[in-house]
Amino acid sequence: MDTSYLKLRKVMLDEENRVVTPKKSVLPDDLPRKPTKEVKIIKVSLEPRARTKRALQGTNGHWQFDKPMCQDGQFGFIYLIHDTINSRMYIGKKQYHGTGKENKGQETNWKWYTSSCKALQEAIKANGKDDFKFYVLDEYRVRGTLGFAENWSLMFVEAPANRGKWYNMLVNKISWTVKEGISEKHKQRLKALISGQPVELWSDNA
Numbered sequence: 001m002d003t004s005y006l007k008l009r010k011v012m013l014d015e016e017n018r019v020v021t022p023k024k025s026v027l028p029d030d031l032p033r034k035p036t037k038e039v040k041i042i043k044v045s046l047e048p049r050a051r052t053k054r055a056l057q058g059t060n061g062h063w064q065f066d067k068p069m070c071q072d073g074q075f076g077f078i079y080l081i082h083d084t085i086n087s088r089m090y091i092g093k094k095q096y097h098g099t100g101k102e103n104k105g106q107e108t109n110w111k112w113y114t115s116s117c118k119a120l121q122e123a124i125k126a127n128g129k130d131d132f133k134f135y136v137l138d139e140y141r142v143r144g145t146l147g148f149a150e151n152w153s154l155m156f157v158e159a160p161a162n163r164g165k166w167y168n169m170l171v172n173k174i175s176w177t178v179k180e181g182i183s184e185k186h187k188q189r190l191k192a193l194i195s196g197q198p199v200e201l202w203s204d205n206a
Contacts, residue, residue, distance in 0.1 A: 013042065013122055042119065043085050044126045061111025062129065065136040070096045070110070074139040078149045078186060080193055081115060082133040083123055083167075089193070090120050090167040091159065093150040095143070120167045135193060138186035144176030152182050157194055 059068045069077065076095035083089070092115050098106045114124050114132075124132055137153065140146045151171050159166040 013119060042123050042126070044123075060136075061113075062134045063111070063136045064134060069136065069139065070107075074141050075143050076110075076146045077139045078137045078146065078153060080135045080137060080153075080190065081120065081167075082135070082193070083120065083131070084133065085127055085131050086123060088165055088167050090115055090117055091150065091153045091157070092116065092168075093146045095146065099143075115167075117167045135189065137189045138183045140180055140183075142176075142179045144174065144178040145180040147172070147174045147176060148178045149182055149186060153186075153190055156190065 063069065063077075063079065065077075074096065076093055078091070078093050081090045081092075094108070094110045094113050096108060096110055098104055098108060114121055114129075138149070140149055151174060154160070154168055154171050157166065159168040160171060163169065
């Protein structure tokens with residue numbers, strides 16, 4: 001989506017990713033001040049938020065992929081979310097069904113999932129989902145491979161060292177046995193996205 005016409009403003013987020021308004025100091029400049037906490041700054045559109053109707057998004061929810069998802073016993077998928085206003089991306093993983101005591105076997109909220117990143121969630125909440133692109137790199141059958149594929153992707157793009165381009169801050173450990181390799185489809189799509197090539201590898205949602 002072309003966002004060049006949008007009116008934007010910057011807002012500050014505190015450590016819990018809540019929008020904060022800095023207070024103007026009335027103290028003399030030579031008085032010591034408490035150290036300020038690190039804040040994040042994101043761009044927020046001044047245009048009215050567009051509401052997305054889930055019922056119109058099809059089998060794959062808001063994800064762009066070349067076939068219907070969660071059809072052949074896969075455990076989950078690796079995704080990339082592109083914030084077109086702030087020009088940043090986020091890589092993550094999502095499983096299709098719960099594995100805990102209370103939700104084992106139950107379908108997760110994968111169709112509408114927007115990551116666990118609070119800063120990204122705040123940007124989506126502020127700007128609306130129409131200014132974000134939701135891509136699936138590929139699906140995987142094994143839990144361990146899902147974690148491996150996520151970490152491989154983050155290391156490939158050097159996300160933790162490029163925080164101006166990526167929302168990802170950390171690379172998590174792999175806790176389960178890896179039984180699959182990274183698919184060629186996954187590699188090709190990730191390379192296409194980070195190089196800014198036209199995304200012709202994705203079809204519209206099924």
